[in-house]
Amino acid sequence: xxxSQETYQFLRDFIARQTGIELGPDRxxxxxxxxSPLLQEQQCPSxxxxxxxxxxxxxxxVATQSEISKKVIHALSTHxxxxxxxxxxxxxxxxxxxxNVIATNSTGRLRIWSAAASSGxxxxxxxxxxxxxxIYPPPQIIATDISALVLDIAAKGHxxxxxLLRGVDAPVLRQKYFIDQKGGATVKAEIKxxxxxxxxxxxxxxxxxxxxxxxxxxxxxxxxxxxxRLQVLQRLRDQLRPGGFMxxxxxxxxxxxxxxxSRISNNNFTYYMRNV
Numbered sequence: 001x002x003x004s005q006e007t008y009q010f011l012r013d014f015i016a017r018q019t020g021i022e023l024g025p026d027r028x029x030x031x032x033x034x035x036s037p038l039l040q041e042q043q044c045p046s047x048x049x050x051x052x053x054x055x056x057x058x059x060x061x062v063a064t065q066s067e068i069s070k071k072v073i074h075a076l077s078t079h080x081x082x083x084x085x086x087x088x089x090x091x092x093x094x095x096x097x098x099x100n101v102i103a104t105n106s107t108g109r110l111r112i113w114s115a116a117a118s119s120g121x122x123x124x125x126x127x128x129x130x131x132x133x134x135i136y137p138p139p140q141i142i143a144t145d146i147s148a149l150v151l152d153i154a155a156k157g158h159x160x161x162x163x164l165l166r167g168v169d170a171p172v173l174r175q176k177y178f179i180d181q182k183g184g185a186t187v188k189a190e191i192k193x194x195x196x197x198x199x200x201x202x203x204x205x206x207x208x209x210x211x212x213x214x215x216x217x218x219x220x221x222x223x224x225x226x227x228x229r230l231q232v233l234q235r236l237r238d239q240l241r242p243g244g245f246m247x248x249x250x251x252x253x254x255x256x257x258x259x260x261x262s263r264i265s266n267n268n269f270t271y272y273m274r275n276v
Contacts, residue, residue: 042068083166
């Protein structure tokens with residue numbers, strides 16, 4: 001299953017159009033390896049044949065994608081995540097970010113957006129952290145991703161023992177917030193009810209979640225080209241209320257100055273606040 005240059009260019013254009021992800025000119029091996037299981041599942045003889053099916057998707061939105069399109073997007077998107085990923089972030093949330101957000105929130109209930117939420121561990125970690133902090137009423141967490149298939153996994157809230165060990169390593173947390181099942185555990189209903197999962201393209205200008213107290217958009221902007229990154233950052237900023245916070249991935253930064261956002265450093269952890 002070797003990719004011709006024409007087929008690879010089609011797939012590059014398709015994934016960029018559908019998700020904003022920019023595949024480099026030399027990522028053929030990645031595409032071949034990720035799509036090989038899908039070809040077997042679909043009993044499709046070649047990637048060229050797969051592209052014939054995808055050609056019908058040219059103008060379809062995230063909400064109207066076919067099953068084959070959803071599966072290709074899922075396969076070519078990165079879904080690496082874990083519970084309480086990046087301990088410095090969750091320490092900063094507990095010690096300063098969430099207390100500041102609570103102090104300046106005027107509605108009585110926090111609104112948080114977990115963008116590029118993948119299989120849900122970040123959103124559930126936020127809900128568990130705030131429960132541990134005694135924050136009441138529970139927050140409203142909107143968790144979005146470009147992949148409808150990965151959101152199905154997130155909404156079920158069932159994780160293997162291995163996935164739980166990556167972050168939920170304290171038995172007391174597992175007992176308190178999960179229901180044990182063979183080979184894993186499922187998030188309890190009282191944590192699930194704080195979270196709304198929704199398929200969403202970060203480039204979509206029609207969705208408005210504002211006013212938000214906190215946005216986490218980690219490890220996704222690095223896959224966009226520069227102009228798209230800037231546009232997405234501006235839209236994220238506009239979703240925040242004045243005094244609200246935005247958190248990017250630890251390896252990410254705002255590549256240009258964004259009007260209305262101030263950079264804050266706290267114990268080597270950097271995040272951003274919408275100016276009041």
